[in-house]
Amino acid sequence: MNSSTLVPPFWQKKYKDEAGRNWDKFYHRNSTHFFKDRHWTDREFEELRPGHDTFSELKNPVLLEIGCGVGNFIWPVLERNPSLFIHACDFSPRAIDHVKANSNYSTDPPRCNAFVCDITKDRLADLIPPQSVDIVSAIFVLSALPPEKQAFAVSNIVEIMKPGGRILFRDYGVDDLAQLRFKDGHKLEDNLYVRQDGTLSYYFSTERLRDLFVRHGGLVELANEYIVRRLVNVKKEIDSDRVFAQAKFQVPIDTSAIESALTSTFI
Numbered sequence: 001m002n003s004s005t006l007v008p009p010f011w012q013k014k015y016k017d018e019a020g021r022n023w024d025k026f027y028h029r030n031s032t033h034f035f036k037d038r039h040w041t042d043r044e045f046e047e048l049r050p051g052h053d054t055f056s057e058l059k060n061p062v063l064l065e066i067g068c069g070v071g072n073f074i075w076p077v078l079e080r081n082p083s084l085f086i087h088a089c090d091f092s093p094r095a096i097d098h099v100k101a102n103s104n105y106s107t108d109p110p111r112c113n114a115f116v117c118d119i120t121k122d123r124l125a126d127l128i129p130p131q132s133v134d135i136v137s138a139i140f141v142l143s144a145l146p147p148e149k150q151a152f153a154v155s156n157i158v159e160i161m162k163p164g165g166r167i168l169f170r171d172y173g174v175d176d177l178a179q180l181r182f183k184d185g186h187k188l189e190d191n192l193y194v195r196q197d198g199t200l201s202y203y204f205s206t207e208r209l210r211d212l213f214v215r216h217g218g219l220v221e222l223a224n225e226y227i228v229r230r231l232v233n234v235k236k237e238i239d240s241d242r243v244f245a246q247a248k249f250q251v252p253i254d255t256s257a258i259e260s261a262l263t264s265t266f267i
């Protein structure tokens with residue numbers, strides 16, 4: 001049954017303020033064992049396949065993975081694309097330590113730069129050169145942000161992207177099975193919940209993504225859809241859906257549209 005009672009304001013603030021600490025505790029408990037390496041990403045995003053136009057025309061393509069965790073997205077992509085360089089950031093220092101301790105990290109020449117950054121506060125352009133990134137991957141990370149901080153994160157990302165660069169997005173979609181299963185006491189606001197371990201989980205609609213990336217961010221929408229996977233439990237005679245929101249947005253070649261989007265307000 002879905003929850004109807006909202007978490008009291010004091011606790012809402014506490015969960016939002018302590019998001020970084022709760023994710024760091026998550027990696028303290030789970031180390032590198034929670035998520036599996038994401039070998040499916042090139043199936044969903046052609047840009048991540050070796051030889052795709054995005055990479056073939058560029059000598060040394062650069063990707064930024066935001067909210068990289070312990071690197072489950074990074075390693076398969078690096079392995080498949082030998083000329084690719086990946087910047088990877090996360091606000092959990094423990095997660096970044098795990099990335100740096102991985103045997104794939106310290107190569108010569110270096111192919112990965114991992115650093116601590118809270119994308120809702122720290123300016124990425126102070127940490128890596130502005131307009132230097134061809135692809136940004138946002139894989140199950142924006143759902144960890146409260147909605148009022150998502151627009152800043154988008155502007156922050158856009159600043160370090162090259163004109164023509166692309167954002168590859170996959171995250172939880174509205175009415176995902178996990179959203180419908182939250183019990184009373186977990187809902188903060190529409191589509192925003194807190195898990196048992198104190199981490200937040202937001203469920204995206206395609207309209208919300210369009211508002212964030214197109215209306216606020218000034219980007220061009222290349223794809224924006226729900227991916228639905230039906231789970232069937234024959235014993236319990238229950239069918240339920242995993243719902244993901246998957247999208248791609250591109251920085252326009254003429255960035256004057258973006259400059260005006262960054263100065264505009266977002267509700």
Ligand SMILES: C[S@@+](CC[C@H](N)C(=O)[O-])C[C@H]1O[C@@H](n2cnc3c(N)ncnc32)[C@H](O)[C@@H]1O
Nearest residue numbers: 023067068069072090091092118119139140144
């Ligand atoms: C579900 S994990 C996804 C990890 C990785 N992208 C992957 O695909 O395996 C979400 C990650 O986002 C990070 N995160 C959440 N909020 C963040 C923020 N404001 N700034 C940077 N990282 C954040 C968390 O620490 C966590 O590692």
